[in-house]
Amino acid sequence: MSEPKPASRWTLWLPLALFAGFVALVMVGLYRPADREVASAMIGKPLPEFALRAAAADRPGLSSADLADGKPRLLNIFASWCVPCAVEAPQLAALKDQGVEIAGVAIRDRPEDVAGFLARHGNPFSRIGADDRSIVQLGIGSSGVPETFVIDGQGTIRYQHIGEIRAEHLPLLRAKLKEAGL
Template sequence: MRRLVFLMPLIVIVALVGTLAWPILEGRDPRQLPSVLLDKPIPAFELPGLMSGGPGLASAVFTGPDRLGKPALLNVFASWCAPCRLEIPRLAGLAAEGVAVYGLAYKDDPAATLGFLEQLGNPYHRIGVDRDGRVAIDFGVYGVPETYVIDAEGRIRHRHVGEITDQVARETLVPLLESLTR
């Protein structure tokens, strides 16, 4: 009986570690969070812009009669997010190559967002301010940064969780955007 009392915590710990480690040992990437919105139209939304009275961001940009007609990126970011700061140059590079990059400022103060963009540069064609995070919830945002590839018809084709690195841009985003442009 004493032996069982001694072994029970050890058995529980081993079982817990095994359960938590199983997805990693199986080869699954914990950064890959599937989205139920893949291949579905983006959620309807309308957000104010950074400047009072300035242009905001709405789902109509991607789905309405005046839609882009080409694939675009929707980047969810915040001024307080360290990885968001690191990915700004890559987003600027994609924008310079003709990719339509839109921003969704997540749970951020507009003044802080403006300071962030003044310091690092603004790669976004338009920015919507989602102060309470409701639009981000509709997208299923897990955290920032997150980036969505939206096709010419306004459907979400890819979700990237985390910073856009050179490798992610080169191996995932650019090929996908090119395939959606054909």
């Protein structure tokens, strides 16, 4: 191997072409930041099929069939190791007190941790599935904890709320539940 001969003309422009590609890519990224707030592409789509074992001793596990029994409800993605999940606990409790049924999915969690979390922050859930490898989470288009989905009676995703539910989010969630038929 000797030093390559003066490279052919077009290879000298290759770095520029790659850089142009980079600029194009980040421009797309830069001018679509709103994307982070826009809800998932899964809205209007049915839940994928799944069956999760119970994450807590006193509540049954969760399968996709449980969420298509004709009754609209919330699906809350949480984890005991997640601080914002503790922050939204009072809001979930308020929703439950108003008769909203809430199903939970605990992400990458241990039964004893889930139990401790529910003991500390209250348990608004009717069922809790354990999603040890985030499979269901990814399947429904969630990329973090906590997230909350409005599911209609047919098991179709109607709305996705990213981040913790704060008091000011409650009216919107109730409206979405109403739209879903509650």
